[in-house]
Amino acid sequence: MGVHVIKLPDVGEGVAEAELVEWMVKPGDNVMEDQVLAAVMTDKATVEIPSPVIGKVTWLGAQAGEIVAVGSPIVKLDVDGAGNAKDEDVAPAKEKKAETKSTNGASSSPVRGGGVAERDGGGKPSKTPPQSATPTAPPQAGEQKKAAVANKAPRKEGEKPLASPAVRKRAADAGVYLRRVPGTGPAGRITHEDLDGYFEHGAAAPAGHARVADTSVKEIPVIGLRRKIAEKMAVSRSRIPDIVYVDEVDMTALEDLRAKLNAEKKPDQAKLTVLPFLMRAMAKAIADQPQVNSLFDDEAGVVKQYGGIHIGVAAQTDGGLVVPVVRHVEARGLWDCAAEVARLADAAKKGSATREELSGSTITITSLGALGGIVTTPVINHPEVAIIGVNKMQVRPHWDGTSFVPRRMMNLSCAFDHRIIDGWNAAVFVQRVKTLLENPAMIFIED
Amino acid sequence: MTELTCKALVIGGGPGGYVAGIRAGQLGLDTIVVDAEALGGTCLNVGCIPSKAVIHAADEFEKATHFANSSALGISAGKPKLDLSKTVAWKDGIVKRLTTGVGGLLKKNQVRTIKGWATFIDGKTVDVKTADGVQRIRAENVIIATGSIPVELPFMAFGGNVISSTGALALDAPPKNFAIVGAGYIGLELGIAFAKFGSKVTVVEAMDRILPTYDAELTKPVAKRLKDLGVTVILGAKAKGLSKDGKALEIEQNGKSESIPVDKVLVIVGRKPLTEGWGRENIAIDMDGRHIRIDDRCRTSMNGVYAIGDVTGEPMLAHRAMAQGEMVAEIIAGHNRRWDKVAIPAICFTDPEIVSCGLSPEEAKAAGHKIKTANFPFMANGRAMTMEAEDGFVRAVAREEDHLLLGLQAVGRGVSEMSAAFGLALEMGARLEDVAGTIHAHPTQGEALQEAALKALGHALHI
Numbered sequence: 001m002g003v004h005v006i007k008l009p010d011v012g013e014g015v016a017e018a019e020l021v022e023w024m025v026k027p028g029d030n031v032m033e034d035q036v037l038a039a040v041m042t043d044k045a046t047v048e049i050p051s052p053v054i055g056k057v058t059w060l061g062a063q064a065g066e067i068v069a070v071g072s073p074i075v076k077l078d079v080d081g082a083g084n085a086k087d088e089d090v091a092p093a094k095e096k097k098a099e100t101k102s103t104n105g106a107s108s109s110p111v112r113g114g115g116v117a118e119r120d121g122g123g124k125p126s127k128t129p130p131q132s133a134t135p136t137a138p139p140q141a142g143e144q145k146k147a148a149v150a151n152k153a154p155r156k157e158g159e160k161p162l163a164s165p166a167v168r169k170r171a172a173d174a175g176v177y178l179r180r181v182p183g184t185g186p187a188g189r190i191t192h193e194d195l196d197g198y199f200e201h202g203a204a205a206p207a208g209h210a211r212v213a214d215t216s217v218k219e220i221p222v223i224g225l226r227r228k229i230a231e232k233m234a235v236s237r238s239r240i241p242d243i244v245y246v247d248e249v250d251m252t253a254l255e256d257l258r259a260k261l262n263a264e265k266k267p268d269q270a271k272l273t274v275l276p277f278l279m280r281a282m283a284k285a286i287a288d289q290p291q292v293n294s295l296f297d298d299e300a301g302v303v304k305q306y307g308g309i310h311i312g313v314a315a316q317t318d319g320g321l322v323v324p325v326v327r328h329v330e331a332r333g334l335w336d337c338a339a340e341v342a343r344l345a346d347a348a349k350k351g352s353a354t355r356e357e358l359s360g361s362t363i364t365i366t367s368l369g370a371l372g373g374i375v376t377t378p379v380i381n382h383p384e385v386a387i388i389g390v391n392k393m394q395v396r397p398h399w400d401g402t403s404f405v406p407r408r409m410m411n412l413s414c415a416f417d418h419r420i421i422d423g424w425n426a427a428v429f430v431q432r433v434k435t436l437l438e439n440p441a442m443i444f445i446e447d
Numbered sequence: 448m449t450e451l452t453c454k455a456l457v458i459g460g461g462p463g464g465y466v467a468g469i470r471a472g473q474l475g476l477d478t479i480v481v482d483a484e485a486l487g488g489t490c491l492n493v494g495c496i497p498s499k500a501v502i503h504a505a506d507e508f509e510k511a512t513h514f515a516n517s518s519a520l521g522i523s524a525g526k527p528k529l530d531l532s533k534t535v536a537w538k539d540g541i542v543k544r545l546t547t548g549v550g551g552l553l554k555k556n557q558v559r560t561i562k563g564w565a566t567f568i569d570g571k572t573v574d575v576k577t578a579d580g581v582q583r584i585r586a587e588n589v590i591i592a593t594g595s596i597p598v599e600l601p602f603m604a605f606g607g608n609v610i611s612s613t614g615a616l617a618l619d620a621p622p623k624n625f626a627i628v629g630a631g632y633i634g635l636e637l638g639i640a641f642a643k644f645g646s647k648v649t650v651v652e653a654m655d656r657i658l659p660t661y662d663a664e665l666t667k668p669v670a671k672r673l674k675d676l677g678v679t680v681i682l683g684a685k686a687k688g689l690s691k692d693g694k695a696l697e698i699e700q701n702g703k704s705e706s707i708p709v710d711k712v713l714v715i716v717g718r719k720p721l722t723e724g725w726g727r728e729n730i731a732i733d734m735d736g737r738h739i740r741i742d743d744r745c746r747t748s749m750n751g752v753y754a755i756g757d758v759t760g761e762p763m764l765a766h767r768a769m770a771q772g773e774m775v776a777e778i779i780a781g782h783n784r785r786w787d788k789v790a791i792p793a794i795c796f797t798d799p800e801i802v803s804c805g806l807s808p809e810e811a812k813a814a815g816h817k818i819k820t821a822n823f824p825f826m827a828n829g830r831a832m833t834m835e836a837e838d839g840f841v842r843a844v845a846r847e848e849d850h851l852l853l854g855l856q857a858v859g860r861g862v863s864e865m866s867a868a869f870g871l872a873l874e875m876g877a878r879l880e881d882v883a884g885t886i887h888a889h890p891t892q893g894e895a896l897q898e899a900a901l902k903a904l905g906h907a908l909h910i
Contacts, residue, residue, distance in 0.1 A: 165875075172784060187849040187851040
């Protein structure tokens with residue numbers, strides 16, 4: 001058995017190098033005479049490299065995409081007989097393979113670049129002393145291509161990442177697993193530059209984990225409750241020129257009172273939330289500003305001002321947004337309101353609320369609780385003329401005239417139909433509610 | 448006594464423990480190191496350091512003996528005399544300086560040291576029996592660094608003419624007939640030293656070769672040197688015990704009994720982790736055979752309890768313990784560390800010395816690597832010739848596919864100092880080309896490393 005070395009032939013006049021575009025064989029393959037081994041591309045044409053002999057491929061001298069110099073070995077075959085390889089052919093060829101690997105991504109390093117030149121010079125007998133040999137184009141070009149390829153090449157499965165102790169420590173300090181960092185250094189070593197790249201571009205670098213644009217579109221029919229909501233909201237927004245009024249309310253006193261009442265409540269009483277207080281305060285404020293408790297039939301041009309206060313409470317359920325209604329709040333006490341709110345909320349969640357319980361409101365409260373944000377622009381529940389939005393309660397610094405004190409603050413974001421309610425009336429109504437909530441005793445004083 | 452509290456409590460002041468203490472101190476952790484004996488553990492007191500002192504004295508004595516005859520160098524001198532008790536006193540001086548130095552380093556880093564025997568009460572509480580009574584210490588983290596002790600042969604307990612390595616380092620005269628049971632590195636290091644002092648040394652080993660943990664290629668020059676020094680090596684033989692009068696060692700080889708006249712017998716058949724006597728039964732830590740089980744952060748199965756060094760098993764080497772100690776101190780200080788070392792060098796201070804770092808050719812193959820390997824002999828190294836140290840070689844083991852160095856070994860005079868280059872090359876992930884492309888100063892033995900790499904690449908220059 002001998003070794004037959006196939007070098008890149010002269011593929012065209014004046015051509016010094018060619019890009020290896022495709023391998024038709026891989027190490028271990030048996031090849032026949034004239035079988036095409038590879039395709040190389042010059043700037044003029046693509047040329048196929050056939051095998052001149054029968055043999056078994058043992059070594060490939062370049063990877064697809066690499067630039068190969070004319071005359072450099074590209075394939076080694078085990079052949080019967082002596083082969084054509086002399087020692088000098090075999091040795092430099094081995095080195096060349098090593099060199100192309102060693103220079104992965106190292107193009108920025110003059111020292112390693114120099115190393116390439118030197119050993120290339122040393123490998124092929126040359127008259128110039130190795131130190132002064134200039135880098136030949138092929139390995140340089142190949143180097144850059146390889147750098148790009150290596151960037152994407154992850155380690156073999158289960159292989160330990162290769163890195164200097166300094167790189168390992170830097171990665172550990174940053175909480176980065178080196179397994180996830182591609183190495184572009186010799187033998188796949190992870191360099192400081194690789195780590196920089198990883199920090200900059202994150203895990204996007206390794207192949208297989210690239211972010212892909214999602215171009216899919218899913219069609220979801222708008223039906224049922226969703227369509228209902230869509231229609232109602234469209235009517236509200238298109239017909240009602242609303243005015244939104246926001247003010248903050250100091251809830252500290254009310255919260256203290258609420259805590260006490262909850263602590264001493266009877267077992268059969270529902271737990272008090274802020275809602276029953278707000279309802280009672282609204283009922284009191286509506287007594288002064290009755291026009292906010294109206295339905296505006298804008299087609300007939302009639303405002304129906306209601307004596308009974310029926311407060312809708314917007315509630316998010318699994319089935320969607322529903323608005324159960326607490327009827328005749330003007331006739332209910334605080335605990336009664338609480339019990340009714342609890343009952344309706346439960347019914348709405350279970351989906352057992354009746355049509356009547358879900359309609360007939362004259363004014364609406366909308367609250368998202370802890371998700372309430374600072375300000376909302378609630379959409380009026382047409383044909384009502386007012387909606388009271390409750391924002392989240394939080395402790396905020398409050399200037400009491402001499403110092404900042406922590407107070408439990410909550411904003412009310414209220415919208416009114418400006419066709420019926422003027423800004424002045426809206427403001428008076430909200431201010432009244434605010435006063436009542438800030439001085440909760442006033443809610444319970446009978447006029 | 449009032450209870451003490453600390454962030455890190457280190458049990459054992461050996462190389463693992465005291466390094467953990469120093470590093471913890473540097474990181475500002477409130478730290479206590481407890482040891483019943485002088486700081487420095489086995490390594491400084493009865494191991495690495497004193498044995499190296501004795502080996503150096505033996506080398507110097509051997510040189511002088513060499514010159515008493517005619518020498519190729521043209522030097523001749525009178526017959527040297529040895530006062531081993533003076534050698535031992537000199538050695539003790541070095542030990543004292545080093546152990547005092549360790550105490551100073553701990554103090555400098557605000558680490559408290561307590562002399563006494565520590566016993567676990569629970570995973571966070573330790574009682575230390577000191578000269579002044581029992582001191583209770585409560586610690587957030589405990590580092591077990593209790594080390595190891597020599598294995599005793601049940602039928603030849605230490606005492607009388609049967610000595611351990613500790614005893615061998617304190618002899619006041621070289622025994623005339625000195626038998627050593629066990630041809631591991633400690634046995635051979637001391638055996639060679641005493642042969643140089645003039646003892647008639649016989650080494651008895653149960654396995655069929657010396658230094659069974661190193662490959663035969665590496666140990667061959669040592670075997671040759673043993674022969675030159677007149678050391679009798681009996682392989683595949685079992686020590687059976689001392690004769691009734693204590694003047695002979697009974698051995699059995701191939702079913703035949705033999706009797707070797709002895710004045711002293713050094714039993715050096717390995718070391719075992721010290722896992723008893725400090726209250727291990729009071730805490731719930733898992734064992735892995737004879738040693739404490741640890742993970743890659745030296746954590747035991749118990750939260751806040753770490754173990755480092757010999758008590759965590761092989762390789763029982765001071766520098767491994769030191770690296771673990773440093774790491775654990777940093778982990779306790781909140782750093783993200785795990786054991787990520789590529790190699791732990793191992794050295795036999797025999798004559799010639801052996802150093803091994805990373806994988807041997809056999810180990811590399813067993814790990815599934817296709818390898819390239821090359822030996823460069825010191826016979827072809829100028830510096831080695833000028834030192835009459837032509838025995839031995841440097842060996843490079845690299846992965847065939849990308850020339851990544853997997854292991855570096857050497858055997859030869861003074862090659863222990865090459866461990867630094869070997870370790871650095873492996874930790875940095877060097878390839879054969881990196882070592883071959885590094886200028887190695889001429890004339891040094893280190894050139895053999897570069898040449899070994901060149902040879903693996905197929906173009907060694909000087910052979």
